[in-house]
Structures are given as structure tokens and as C-alpha cells.
Amino acid sequence: MPLPRARFQYGETYTAPISKVVCVGRNYAEHAAELDNPVPTQPLLFIKPPSAVTVLENHITMPATAEPVHYETELALLIGSPLTHASDSEADEAIIGLGLALDLTLRETQSQLKKNGHPWEIAKAFDGACPLSEFVPREQFPATWRLHFSLHINGEARQHGNMADMLKPIPALVSYMSKHFTLEPGDVVLTGTPAGVGQLAPGDRLSLTLEDRLSIETTVS
Numbered sequence: 001m002p003l004p005r006a007r008f009q010y011g012e013t014y015t016a017p018i019s020k021v022v023c024v025g026r027n028y029a030e031h032a033a034e035l036d037n038p039v040p041t042q043p044l045l046f047i048k049p050p051s052a053v054t055v056l057e058n059h060i061t062m063p064a065t066a067e068p069v070h071y072e073t074e075l076a077l078l079i080g081s082p083l084t085h086a087s088d089s090e091a092d093e094a095i096i097g098l099g100l101a102l103d104l105t106l107r108e109t110q111s112q113l114k115k116n117g118h119p120w121e122i123a124k125a126f127d128g129a130c131p132l133s134e135f136v137p138r139e140q141f142p143a144t145w146r147l148h149f150s151l152h153i154n155g156e157a158r159q160h161g162n163m164a165d166m167l168k169p170i171p172a173l174v175s176y177m178s179k180h181f182t183l184e185p186g187d188v189v190l191t192g193t194p195a196g197v198g199q200l201a202p203g204d205r206l207s208l209t210l211e212d213r214l215s216i217e218t219t220v221s
Contacts, residue, residue: 002017003017003019004017004050004053005018006078006097006132007055007134008097009136009137014078014186016186017050018050018053018186018187019187020188021047021048021050021053021132021189021190022045022047022187023046023074023103023189023190023192024173024191025044025045025192027173027191028165028166028167028192028195030165031192031194031196031197034195043173043176043177045177045180045181046119046120046124046125047121048103048124048129048130049125052125052129052130053130053132054131055132056102056132056133056208056216057133057134057216057218058218059219060131060200060206060218061128061221062200062202062220063106063126063128063129068106068199069199069200070104070105070107070199071104071151071153071158071206072103072104072197073100073102073158073159073194074101074102074103074161074190074191075101075147075161075163075191075210076099076101076132076189077097077188078097078099078186078187078188079095079174079183079184079185079187079188080094080095080097081093081185082183082185083174083175083177083182083183084178085179086183087175088175091171091173092170092174094174094183096135096138097135097137098135098136098138099133099135099136099210100132100149100208100210100216101130101131101188103130104129104131105124105197106123106124109123110124130190133216136210136213140213141213145171146164147162147163147211148161148163148211149211150208150209151196151206151208152206153200153204153205153207155207158196159194159196159197160194161193161194170191173189173191174189200220202220202221203220204219204220205218205219206218206219
């Protein structure tokens, strides 16, 4: 199966495939608090494989499990140049697109894995666990990282994120990631979720926005 590729608005597909999605946990203090988790002193990183990536705009397919599936709305970054041990400024310059993603999570499994001191991948990296939107070119946004994004489910506001509330700002976060994993062109970075996570159900209607640049309607099947 070919690797997925990031999509820009208006139909353009990025040339390099997505070799991995690098994620950070607990990058918003209020989200850590709502799950009764301590705030880490360093970013808590994990990876989703290409097989986790699906098209958010199509629909969200629930995994074949009776366990509840939770949503976590996150800002997604598209990387446009290789990054290894990058400085904050180099990391900033390498970001060529902004989009939205859902970090789908098997919360009960994750809680048990954490309790046992085990990795999270079974709960976070299953097939279809990363519905990913189109990307808006970076130059369409202000230079400051103070953008807003939101999620409504069935018309009800569930999550609202402001990048200014991130514990690790975007350039510093991507720089930190590059010190542990080389980020390749086409890779995607998820930047953490604000408070308001919860359970998805078949038939749910989701509306996601990123400022006035990106608006997505999708459903859960």
C-alpha cells in the first residue's frame, strides 16, 4: 500500500509522503488536569504510523472494538524540509502548512497501559487513528503563533484551542522533536489537544475550524 500524502487546499497533493506523524501529549495544562495527569517537564512524544492517517473530510470510521473511542482535536503542521537537531528558527522555517487532525484514542486501553508503565501505541496508533485535514499554506497565516481552532459536535461546542496556551510553543516543540526523530519532508506534527476531549458515537456530526482559513464538516460512521 502506498504511503499517504498531505493534501493542500484546492486539490494539490504534497510531493513527499507522510513517513510518520509525531505527536505530543499534555501540551495544554487544562487537558492534563481533566484527565488527572501531571504536567510533564519535557514534551511527551509518541508516533503514529502512516497506516493511522485517513482523510478527515470523508468520514471517521470507528475501529472494530466495543471500547469507547475518544476524540482529541489538534493543530497539525506539515514539514517541508529535513530537520535533525534543529534550532527553534530552523524548525519554524520548515513548517509549510497548517491543518487540523483528530488524535483518536482508546482511552480505557491507554489508561491501563499507563497504569502498567507500558507504551501507548496500541491506544493511539491503530489503523485510522489520525483523521487529517487538508493543509493551508503557512504564508496565509500571521507570523505569530496565536491562532485559534475549535470543534463542535452535533452543534455543541466541545473544544477550543489557542496556540498561545501551549506549554511548549510551536518552534520549540518541533525543534525538540527533531532532536529525537529526524523529521522528513511530508511528515506531520500534531501539537497537543486542549481541554474538552470526549467520546465519539456513530452518527455524530463534527465541525472543525482553524481561524477563518479552514472549515471542515465530517461524520462518524
